[in-house]
Amino acid sequence: MEINTSGFDIDAPRWDQGTFLGRVKHFFNITDPRTILVPEHELDWAKAMVERSRMGTVPPGTHMEQLLYAKKLYDSAFHPDTGEKMNVIGRMSFQVPGGMLITGFMLHFYRTMPAVIFWQWVNQSFNALVNYTNRNAASPMSVRQMAFSYLTATTTAVATAVGMNMWTKRAPPLVCRWVPFAAVAAANCVNIPMMRQQELIQGISVQDKNHNEVGHSQRAAAIGIAQVVISRITMAAPGMILLPVIMERLEKLHFMKKAKLLHVPLQVTLSGCFLLFMVPVACGLFPQMCALPVSYLEPDLQDVVGAKDGKHAPYVYFNKGL
Structure with a gap:
């Protein structure tokens, strides 16, 4: 047609x-x-x-x-703000192949401290790149700021995982298998705000209904980043919570005890199955272009909107990123 x-x-x-x-x-x-x-x-x-x-x-x-x-x-x-081509690894379309490999290995190699440190570092490095790639691009970051954010986020993730791993040493095996998810959830609460800290410091661009920029809002940035944190934790939750239960039962079966080489590829494949559905579901929890009541904006920005559109503009809009 x-x-x-x-x-x-x-x-x-x-x-x-x-x-x-x-x-x-x-x-x-x-x-x-x-x-x-x-x-x-x-x-x-x-x-x-x-x-x-x-x-x-x-x-x-x-x-x-x-x-x-x-x-x-x-x-x-391509990035919705700049129109520039994004790096392949940072695209949301890479979440399934990249996430399934990292999640599968992270859930399998959770027993030894070196493995915990290595796979948490790999996971948070991957997340940091995704977070930076899918940020609201109207808030630029210097190389120094990016390096500091990356080191802070990955260090926090590794420290959380190591601490929880030591704390649960005497816990039941299933509880130990859930440590990676707890560490990932906690780290997301640090990684995403740190990699997008410029949005919180400078505010992000907010627009009127005609797509005209009316200013920059730190409150809009905080809401957008909080929504992204919730989405990312939701994205990881089903696979990282249910998969350990599934593997715990499968590994007790006679043929699985003999076929230990299948454990890793099986976990990777099952992780991919979960992510294939959870990536779009988690991204869809909140609209990418969010509507924010004008009354919630900073007072000076409310005055700008009021002076431009009168008192009849109930909302402004902003890209929360992914």
């Missing part, structure tokens, strides 16, 4: 972002792990198609399926 470019808005979501189900469908589309295999030239084509559609200059003969596919690739690989 050829596209009638008049009146077609490529940036309008295909599914209603005001509903949880609509957001989940949207993120199932853009976090599709198959998109990380798409070659660079195809991603560049997708960006060009999206930009041409915005200008109303789509090439004659273009089909709707082509444009929707281009938008899917664009949303999966």
Whole structure:
């Protein structure tokens, strides 16, 4: 079907972002792990198609399926604020292959202290890159700030894991298997705010309903980061809580006792199954473009909005990041 470019808005979501189900469908589309295999030239084509559609200059003969596919690739690989291509490992579409490997190994090698330290460091390094890649890009960070944030976040994660591992040494085996999740949840509460601290310090861009920037808000940044923390913990929870229970029972079976080499690949595969569904579900918990009541903004920003739009603008909007 050829596209009638008049009146077609490529940036309008295909599914209603005001509903949880609509957001989940949207993120199932853009976090599709198959998109990380798409070659660079195809991603560049997708960006060009999206930009041409915005200008109303789509090439004659273009089909709707082509444009929707281009938008899917664009949303999966390019930052919504800057339009710049994101690094592959930091994309949300890499969460399934990257997360399944790290989670599987982290849940398997939880008994020895060196293994706990190493895999928590790997996991939080991965998370730090994802957090930085999916930040609200309107708040730049210096190399020094990034290095300090990374070291603080990873050190906190490792210290939490080591401390909990020592504390639960005499606990039942199943409780010990849950230590990685507890450490990951605690570390997310530090890692994400630290990697996005500039948003908390300088505030993030907030816009009116016509997408015009009205200022920067620290309160909006705090809300956005808190929502991302909740989403990330939710993303990890089912796999890291249920998988230890599943493995605890499977490892008692006779054939599993003999096939110990299958334990790691089985945990990695099951982790991937959980993440395949939980990545879009967790991302869809909150809208990416959040609406914030004007009354919650800083007083000086409320005055700016009031002076510009009068008292009839109940909300401002901001990108919370992922």
